[in-house]
Amino acid sequence: xxxxxxxxxxxxxxVESPFFDDIFVPGNxxxxxxxxxxxxxxxxxxxxxxxxxxxxxxxxxxxxxLHGRYPWTQWRSGKADMRVQDAWKTNDDVxxxxxxxxxxxxxxxxxxxxxxxFQTLNFPVGTEQHFHTDSIHFSSVPERFMCGVWxxxxxxxxxxxxxxxxxxxxxxxxxxxxxxxxxxxxxxxxQSTYHEVWRRLVExxxxxxxxxxxxxxxxxxxxxxxxxGGMPHLDKSxxxxxxxxxxxxxxxxxxxxxxxxxxxxxxxxxxxTDLRTLRPVINSFSNNRIPPAFLKASRAGFEPFARLxxxxxxxxxxxxxxxGGERGME
Numbered sequence: 001x002x003x004x005x006x007x008x009x010x011x012x013x014x015v016e017s018p019f020f021d022d023i024f025v026p027g028n029x030x031x032x033x034x035x036x037x038x039x040x041x042x043x044x045x046x047x048x049x050x051x052x053x054x055x056x057x058x059x060x061x062x063x064x065x066l067h068g069r070y071p072w073t074q075w076r077s078g079k080a081d082m083r084v085q086d087a088w089k090t091n092d093d094v095x096x097x098x099x100x101x102x103x104x105x106x107x108x109x110x111x112x113x114x115x116x117x118f119q120t121l122n123f124p125v126g127t128e129q130h131f132h133t134d135s136i137h138f139s140s141v142p143e144r145f146m147c148g149v150w151x152x153x154x155x156x157x158x159x160x161x162x163x164x165x166x167x168x169x170x171x172x173x174x175x176x177x178x179x180x181x182x183x184x185x186x187x188x189x190x191q192s193t194y195h196e197v198w199r200r201l202v203e204x205x206x207x208x209x210x211x212x213x214x215x216x217x218x219x220x221x222x223x224x225x226x227x228x229g230g231m232p233h234l235d236k237s238x239x240x241x242x243x244x245x246x247x248x249x250x251x252x253x254x255x256x257x258x259x260x261x262x263x264x265x266x267x268x269x270x271x272x273t274d275l276r277t278l279r280p281v282i283n284s285f286s287n288n289r290i291p292p293a294f295l296k297a298s299r300a301g302f303e304p305f306a307r308l309x310x311x312x313x314x315x316x317x318x319x320x321x322x323x324g325g326e327r328g329m330e
Contacts, residue, residue: 007112011142011286013249014112015040016170016223029109036221037110044170044226047212050151050219051102058093059153059216062122063241065091070124076236084122088275094120098245099276103149107221111145113249117275121244125236126161131198131229132191135174138224138270140252141285143174146224152214153241160240161233163220166207170223176257184261191258198227248272253283253290267298 007023014023015037024037039046074080088095098117107115138146156162182193212220259268272281283290
């Protein structure tokens with residue numbers, strides 16, 4: 001990037017910056033990169049072909065390797081959450097998708113900071129999740145330096161529980177506990193705490209719902225604040241294999257707003273591993289490390305709440321087994 005087009009807001013993702021047209025100029029990016037950047041800016045998502053010549057074969061190997069890890073019988077009767085989290089730990093193909101050099105280079109250009117992957121989720125069927133924003137689950141300081149990449153491991157049509165999203169919703173403010181009037185220390189919340197406000201925002205703003213009917217090997221980037229979820233999986237004779245990789249960006253503090261109450265000393269910092277290097281990542285921003293003593297104090301404040309949440313989750317799983325199913329949250 002030339003000095004004439006220096007970004008005066010490095011704490012805002014380049015793709016969401018008011019100086020977008022100064023940053024994404026000929027010579028700084030290709031025509032395809034500019035197309036993706038504009039789609040992400042305008043809609044909160046962008047579709048592209050996954051940049052791996054071996055992706056078709058990798059998709060088949062991933063499906064074969066993970067097939068036995070899912071409770072298929074329970075799913076067909078509506079009583080299972082079908083996901084494998086962090087299969088990268090045991091499956092080289094899953095990790096290869098997550099650390100793909102072309103994707104990392106693209107995301108780093110779009111956001112103006114080096115991207116790094118921290119989580120994978122592998123699904124053989126539709127999630128049927130209520131639409132949500134990742135900003136309550138995976139946030140950063142500065143905010144919005146997180147995104148997801150969803151990859152189709154087979155052709156996916158309307159009967160297979162395709163991904164749904166609300167174009168333009170990424171431009172809304174990030175609403176967290178203080179906005180909905182929830183205090184984590186006073187109880188246990190989950191994503192459903194926000195469902196009403198998201199539903200009413202969709203009704204009030206008129207954002208359009210879209211679906212991603214994907215070809216095998218197509219991928220979709222979504223911004224952290226884009227509302228997205230899963231449509232009903234109508235035909236259970238068909239699968240819907242996909243991989244999600246979540247990415248953060250360098251020189252940020254990483255935390256979960258849904259579990260945080262920062263002005264009373266509760267910050268649910270995330271202590272993560274960079275899937276590229278397999279090393280822990282330091283929480284920092286503006287090239288300054290978050291003091292370990294502060295992280296330790298925040299963790300101590302979070303532990304009682306975490307124990308309460310684990311107890312609550314055990315109770316939810318027990319109820320789900322009795323009443324016919326539970327939907328997992330990212």
